[in-house]
Amino acid sequence: MANIKSPQDIxxxxxxxKLMGEILEKLEKMVQPGITTWEVDQQxxxxxxxxxxxxxxxxxxxxxxxxxxxxTICASVNKELVHGIAKKETILKDGDIFTIDIGMEWPYxxxxxxxxxxxxxxxxxxxxxxxxxxxxxxxxxxxEAGMKAAVPGNSVADIGKAVEHYVKSQxxxxxxxxLVGHGVGHAVHEDPKIPNYYDPRLEKxxxxxxxxxxxxxxxxxxxxxxxVGKDGWTIVMKDGSLCAHxxxxxxxxxDGNVIVTRRPxxx
Numbered sequence: 001m002a003n004i005k006s007p008q009d010i011x012x013x014x015x016x017x018k019l020m021g022e023i024l025e026k027l028e029k030m031v032q033p034g035i036t037t038w039e040v041d042q043q044x045x046x047x048x049x050x051x052x053x054x055x056x057x058x059x060x061x062x063x064x065x066x067x068x069x070x071x072t073i074c075a076s077v078n079k080e081l082v083h084g085i086a087k088k089e090t091i092l093k094d095g096d097i098f099t100i101d102i103g104m105e106w107p108y109x110x111x112x113x114x115x116x117x118x119x120x121x122x123x124x125x126x127x128x129x130x131x132x133x134x135x136x137x138x139x140x141x142x143x144e145a146g147m148k149a150a151v152p153g154n155s156v157a158d159i160g161k162a163v164e165h166y167v168k169s170q171x172x173x174x175x176x177x178x179l180v181g182h183g184v185g186h187a188v189h190e191d192p193k194i195p196n197y198y199d200p201r202l203e204k205x206x207x208x209x210x211x212x213x214x215x216x217x218x219x220x221x222x223x224x225x226x227x228v229g230k231d232g233w234t235i236v237m238k239d240g241s242l243c244a245h246x247x248x249x250x251x252x253x254x255d256g257n258v259i260v261t262r263r264p265x266x267x
Contacts, residue, residue, distance in 0.1 A: 017260025
């Protein structure tokens with residue numbers, strides 16, 4: 001069941017989301033050939049701490065016995081889709097695409113609960129090919145289509161339908177099926193799950209004011225199937241195709257939605 005947030009919760013989520021958008025935009029501007037994903041990660045943690053927050057992903061694990069995620073950002077390059085680990089030896093080069101996925105608990109006070117927001121962007125490194133420019137455009141615009149469908153009275157299925165329809169209208173791309181968007185706010189991941197394709201079973205889950213969700217299309221230039229890397233975290237495209245990922249956290253309101261993690265210069 002969806003977790004409906006109180007008006008006070010939503011005020012905090014909106015404030016934290018604004019900070020998250022500002023931080024991600026600063027990280028995006030760091031991306032250039034020669035920088036390491038570790039350097040971006042270190043700056044991300046520094047800015048989150050200075051903002052009064054805590055990295056949502058660092059130390060995260062989904063089941064007992066699982067190795068906790070070791071870095072602040074998920075740093076994924078080229079055929080890596082999500083959950084890549086930032087490393088000193090991963091040097092970005094001209095022509096790469098680099099996905100920064102970042103989450104924050106805010107405000108963070110030990111012993112007290114903060115509120116979570118989650119956002120991601122795939123960034124070109126230097127000059128990228130026209131095909132990659134198009135991949136990034138299609139993935140970002142499919143997120144915008146999904147967010148337009150995220151209004152009260154619509155269903156979770158309507159979001160997936162909008163994303164899928166847009167992607168299919170733009171050419172032959174893989175829409176990843178094994179990873180989905182989700183509820184967010186009181187925890188990093190909450191119900192409902194929000195696929196980026198139409199699932200008729202989700203028609204029954206209606207969007208209601210007070211719901212907070214993360215919409216995050218993940219699109220590849222090849223097949224949609226993925227596998228897990230040797231580190232146990234990094235999700236890569238099984239066919240080695242290049243892939244992109246965009247994400248925003250938004251609040252469902254009485255008359256539409258508020259996208260809380262918009263970056264300052266983002267339209």
